[in-house]
Amino acid sequence: MGYRRADRDGVAVVxxxxxxxxxxxxxxxxRAALEAMDAGMTRLVVDxxxxxxVDSSGLSALLSLRKNIDPAGSLALAGVHAPKVVQLFRVTRLDQGVFPIYPDAEQAVAELARA
Incomplete structure (x- = not known):
């Protein structure tokens, strides 16, 4: 399977x-990310x-997750390093207040666990 979920410090990492x-x-x-939400996880990191x-379908899936996350929860991205993916988030300006982006999952988990 192309997706794995791990729960760390109350944060689901997909x-x-x-x-x-x-x-x-x-x-x-x-589906993999929604399973975490369905299990009651309100803080989610997508690694x-x-x-x-990432094409428009992948971007749409990410935006759908953001829309469906519990209002008291949070969704962050981690490990956005590939040039085409970085460019996509910059061009769409989704890196400006829509998706917090962290260098790696560990830093994202640490930040969301504090929230």
Whole structure:
């Protein structure tokens, strides 16, 4: 499977183990992340360290998760390093107040665990 969930300090971390978060992968990714929310997790980190490309379907899945997260919860991204993925978030300005982005999952978990 291309996705793995680990719970750390009350924060669900969804690790994305695919290179492309595109139309063929977005539905499975979204299901994996929604399972964490359905299990009552209100703080979620999506680890994109292994992702080299995100298309509009992947972006839509991420935005849908943000919309569906508990209002008292939080959603952060981690490991956004691939040039095309960094560029996507910059061009869409989703890195400006929409998605907090951390260098790695550990830093994201530490920050969300404090919230």
């Amino acid at each position: 690790e994305v183990h695919v290179e492309r978060l595109d139309a063929s992968e977005a539905p499975a990714f979204k 994109l360290a292994r992702v080299d490309f």
